[in-house]
Amino acid sequence: MSQVPETLHYAESHEWVQDNGDGTVTVGISDHAQESLGDVVFVELPEVGQALAKGDEFGVIESVKAASDLYAPISGEVVEVNEDLExxxxxxxxxxxxxxxxxxxxxxxxxxxxxxxxxxxxSIETDA
Known part of the structure; x- marks a missing residue:
């Protein structure tokens, strides 16, 4: 069973959002999404400074099974990316x-x- 932390908010496209309390949020994909993808081998990150509208595609995540688009769960400007994922x-x-x-x-x-x-x-139990 997937972990679903209660402190986060979620998009239908399986991204999670954590309010950092300073006008910024941190975004990632849910435990359910990563389980569905399988072993992740590449993450295409957005550009710092990129403007996003809610629902915009901002990158791609590739696994041994498939490549999936990533969608912005909120509107705003990218201020940092997790370069460790490269x-x-x-x-x-x-x-x-x-x-x-x-x-x-x-x-x-x-x-x-x-x-x-x-x-x-x-919602993820309904999808199962």
Whole structure:
């Protein structure tokens, strides 16, 4: 069973969002998503300074099974990317909520419209 931390918010496209309390959020993919992908071998990161609108494709994650697009769960500007993923993309599998984060974004607006942990858990159980 996938881990779904209660402190995070989730998009239907399986990205998680952590509010950093300073106008920025950290974004990654959920434990459920990394389990579905299998062994991650490459993560295409967005550019620092890139403007994102909610729903925009911002990168690609490749595994031994498939390549999947990554979608912005919120609107804002990319202020940092996890460059460690270039040499260690398996961090997404090993630690999706800590070491496997993908980007930090200075948000435009708020994170309303994302699912809480209970709603996300219910949505992935429906998909199963």
């Amino acid at each position: 040499d260690a993309p398996e961090s997404v599998n090993e630690s999706p909520y800590e070491d496997g984060w993908i980007m930090k974004v200075r948000i435009d607006g708020d994170i309303e419209g994302l699912m809480d942990a209970d709603a996300y858990q219910a």
